[in-house]
Amino acid sequence: MxxxxxxxxxxxxxxxxxxxxxxxxxxxxxxxxxxxxxxxxxxxxxxxxxxxxxxxxxxxxxxxxxxxxxxxxxxxxxxxxxxxxxxxxxxxxxxxxxxxxxxxxxxxxxxxxxxxxxxxxxxxxxxxxxxxxxxxxxxMVRSATHRKVKSMEERIISDQPLPQWVQNGMKAVLLAPSAKNTQKVMFKYENNILSAQIADDYSMDLIDLGIAKKHFEIGTIGKFEFGNGGIFHLK
Structure with missing residues (x-):
């Protein structure tokens, strides 16, 4: 996979x-x-x-x-x-x-x-x-719609240096498709808790949230809760 x-x-x-x-x-x-x-x-x-x-x-x-x-x-x-x-x-x-x-x-x-x-x-x-x-x-379409891929730093808020398992998950997230390549799903790692959320102001946003969570899981070991702001449980 x-x-x-x-x-x-x-x-x-x-x-x-x-x-x-x-x-x-x-x-x-x-x-x-x-x-x-x-x-x-x-x-x-x-x-x-x-x-x-x-x-x-x-x-x-x-x-x-x-x-x-x-x-x-x-x-x-x-x-x-x-x-x-x-x-x-x-x-x-x-x-x-x-x-x-x-x-x-x-x-x-x-x-x-x-x-x-x-x-x-x-x-x-x-x-x-x-x-x-x-x-x-x-x-041409790919060039027009796939603007620069956002960096890991643009996709996650953290109050500490990211441990390797979070970095591994985020590397997989950067490869996830998103509607019109907006890359809106944001991750947060604070107090040793990782969560994922999206603005949910567009019809495809929650679909993008599910895709991003799946990619994170592929990159590391653990499972997300469903829900906007759902928490990740490391195995």
């Missing part, structure tokens, strides 16, 4: 060739396992191209989108968005290990093309598929 966080980049241009049955079965199996662990209702959609067909001028300039994962769960789950980020990033990294490209997509798709149960909320989707070398357009 460690190599996956280094290899993962957001991809928006896919090949026309659909993913194989073997790849599809692996993804569905992973989704089932993560849904079981989380209580989410993530769902693989083999052909979700209709949700992207009308958005010619959408942010990111998506091409040949076919397979989608619907990132959804029960409306009454108070940690829904954070769980989607946390468990969804597990899924994204596993799909990366399969050799496929992925991208988290918040608002630039047509939700009317996707049907979900009335008791569920669709927070976002993840697109997945076979990718070739990045196109010039992709490189």
């Amino acid at each position: 460690g190599s996956a966080i280094e290899n993962r980049v957001s991809r928006r241009k896919f090949e026309k060739e659909p993913i194989t049955d073997w790849e599809k079965e692996n993804i569905i199996s992973l989704i089932n396992q993560l849904n079981e662990a989380s209580g989410l209702a993530m769902e693989f959609l083999e052909d979700g191209s209709g949700a992207f067909g009308k958005l010619r001028k959408s942010y990111g300039l998506f091409t040949n989108v076919r397979s989608l994962i619907l990132m959804k769960g029960k409306k009454d789950d108070k940690d829904l968005k954070e769980k989607i980020g946390y468990y969804g990033e597990d899924l994204v990294l596993a799909i990366t290990d399969l050799g496929l490209g992925t991208c988290w997509v918040g608002g630039t798709f047509d939700k009317d093309e996707i049907s979900i149960d009335s008791g569920e909320e669709l927070a976002c989707v993840v697109v997945a598929g076979k990718v070739a070398a990045p196109s010039l357009t992709e490189k």
Whole structure:
């Protein structure tokens, strides 16, 4: 999984060739396992191209989108968005290990093309598929949206020098995707307690919080509590 966080980049241009049955079965199996662990209702959609067909001028300039994962769960789950980020990033990294490209997509798709149960909320989707070398357009989009990666010092407030386990976790956080590359999740290490929080003034913020917490855990040993401001428990 460690190599996956280094290899993962957001991809928006896919090949026309659909993913194989073997790849599809692996993804569905992973989704089932993560849904079981989380209580989410993530769902693989083999052909979700209709949700992207009308958005010619959408942010990111998506091409040949076919397979989608619907990132959804029960409306009454108070940690829904954070769980989607946390468990969804597990899924994204596993799909990366399969050799496929992925991208988290918040608002630039047509939700009317996707049907979900009335008791569920669709927070976002993840697109997945076979990718070739990045196109010039992709490189330009990446250059425009991926401004300078914030330093570790810009992402964590501390009242003491950071111990190695915190540094290890933060190095993994710096590789985490975030909506429009805003890198808003902030960590705090005070009185030997580590926590993570975000402003939560944008629809994808709590998803980004879950993604960042997952990356921190990958970089070190321990587990975060859910919730904005949730505390990390070192193992």
